[in-house]
Amino acid sequence: MDFSLSEEQIAMRDMAKNFAEKKIAPTMEEDEKEHRFRKEIVKEMAKLGFFGCIAPEKYGGNETGYLAACVMTEEIARISPSWGLPFNLQMNSIQSVLLNFGTEEQRERWIPKLINADLLGCFAITEPNTGSDVASMKSTAVETEDGFILNGTKMWISGVPVADLGIVYVYTDKAAKHRGMSAFIVDMHAPGVTQKAIETKLGLFCAPTGEIVFEDVKVPKDCLVGQKGDGFKICMSMLDNTRLSSAARAVGVARACLEHSVRYANEREQFGQPIANFQMIQEQIAEMYVEEQAARLLVYRAAANRDLGQRNTIEVSCAKYFAAEVAVRAANQAVKIFGSYGFSSEYPVERFYRDAKSYQIVEGTSNIQKMIIARNVLGLK
Numbered sequence: 188m189d190f191s192l193s194e195e196q197i198a199m200r201d202m203a204k205n206f207a208e209k210k211i212a213p214t215m216e217e218d219e220k221e222h223r224f225r226k227e228i229v230k231e232m233a234k235l236g237f238f239g240c241i242a243p244e245k246y247g248g249n250e251t252g253y254l255a256a257c258v259m260t261e262e263i264a265r266i267s268p269s270w271g272l273p274f275n276l277q278m279n280s281i282q283s284v285l286l287n288f289g290t291e292e293q294r295e296r297w298i299p300k301l302i303n304a305d306l307l308g309c310f311a312i313t314e315p316n317t318g319s320d321v322a323s324m325k326s327t328a329v330e331t332e333d334g335f336i337l338n339g340t341k342m343w344i345s346g347v348p349v350a351d352l353g354i355v356y357v358y359t360d361k362a363a364k365h366r367g368m369s370a371f372i373v374d375m376h377a378p379g380v381t382q383k384a385i386e387t388k389l390g391l392f393c394a395p396t397g398e399i400v401f402e403d404v405k406v407p408k409d410c411l412v413g414q415k416g417d418g419f420k421i422c423m424s425m426l427d428n429t430r431l432s433s434a435a436r437a438v439g440v441a442r443a444c445l446e447h448s449v450r451y452a453n454e455r456e457q458f459g460q461p462i463a464n465f466q467m468i469q470e471q472i473a474e475m476y477v478e479e480q481a482a483r484l485l486v487y488r489a490a491a492n493r494d495l496g497q498r499n500t501i502e503v504s505c506a507k508y509f510a511a512e513v514a515v516r517a518a519n520q521a522v523k524i525f526g527s528y529g530f531s532s533e534y535p536v537e538r539f540y541r542d543a544k545s546y547q548i549v550e551g552t553s554n555i556q557k558m559i560i561a562r563n564v565l566g567l568k
């Protein structure tokens with residue numbers, strides 16, 4: 188199913204598929220067991236131009252667009268959801284923010300280094316007591332003569348503790364509520380920044396997630412993105428891009444679960460015949476197939492709209508909500524089709540089952556996506 192992918196997009200998809208199968212798959216099971224993040228994989232992805240899709244050539248990008256990025260992301264997540272994360276960390280977060288809201292000096296300074304993965308990125312919104320309600324965050328930046336002093340704790344941040352650079356959302360004026368939030372580019376090795384891994388995760392074992400503590404961190408003036416008070420607007424705009432990528436990863440998981448299930452159903456015999464012959468298995472496969480196709484179409488539509496320069500918040504929420512639910516359902520079906528082998532870490536469906544759950548949570552939970560969609564459909568503010 189090629190939607191209307193261009194030759195260039197098809198070539199990029201094939202390159203990503205080849206990369207995932209040749210460079211990620213061979214060591215993946217061992218890396219998963221060891222919870223191992225490998226920077227060299229991100230570097231190799233960078234060399235192939237994976238993180239240059241949204242930036243112009245003058246910053247080292249290739250401007251192939253969001254749809255190209257999504258088709259590549261799906262291919263990587265199909266092999267390992269963990270390795271789909273760098274698309275967001277290197278590209279759809281900091282880069283997209285700088286391209287939309289940064290100064291020329293900020294773009295030149297940071298975008299090339301994110302594209303070639305000299306710097307590993309992260310984006311920090313969530314706090315111990317702040318998730319869906321972004322405006323309830325506690326972190327602050329107080330302005331001084333030569334910059335800002337940042338304090339606070341961010342939680343569940345992808346890419347931590349190996350991040351070099353972060354886009355961090357904090358209040359510069361708490362009383363002004365949404366209009367008092369600001370966005371800063373923060374050097375994650377600056378004095379006062381502590382990164383700590385969260386070791387108690389359900390899945391995504393090759394993609395670190397962690398906590399960041401900011402204690403009187405000095406942030407220079409030129410690291411403020413946009414104006415003071417622009418943070419909430421910048422954050423919501425950024426989420427349109429990171430959510431899209433998360434939806435593309437979910438499609439990769441749904442596809443992987445379908446492919447593994449089809450192979451297994453044709454091989455596994457019970458009652459003297461392949462289980463593929465049983466109508467109830469066929470029903471499961473048919474549902475997985477239709478849902479996977481539908482989720483991909485929603486992702487492609489949202490990405491294509493973005494490439495046309497249209498605001499695509501609703502399309503992204505539809506894609507993110509549906510793809511996340513489909514990935515979880517597909518993984519659930521796959522584990523059932525595999526029977527007791529689905530319960531074993533010797534087969535990949537168990538890993539997809541765990542990793543898929545992340546899509547219902549990250550970048551705004553499924554409830555939050557439904558809230559955005561419903562408010563739009565109902566014409567509510």
Ligand SMILES: Cc1cc2nc3c(=O)[nH]c(=O)nc-3n(C[C@H](O)[C@H](O)[C@H](O)COP(=O)(O)OP(=O)(O)OC[C@H]3O[C@@H](n4cnc5c(N)ncnc54)[C@H](O)[C@@H]3O)c2cc1C
Pocket residue numbers: 310311312313317318319320342343344345346391396545548549550551552553554555558
């Ligand atoms: C693997 C992983 C990686 C992550 N990476 C990042 C990252 O890189 N950067 C970052 O900033 N954050 C990151 N997060 C955090 C993630 O974005 C938040 O967990 C998410 O926004 C949900 O917040 P919460 O967990 O605090 O849930 P809560 O907001 O506490 O929600 C709890 C439950 O209540 C529901 N709920 C809340 N409000 C409403 C409402 N108004 N209506 C109906 N239901 C509601 C939610 O849907 C959920 O079911 C990551 C999380 C995970 C698990």
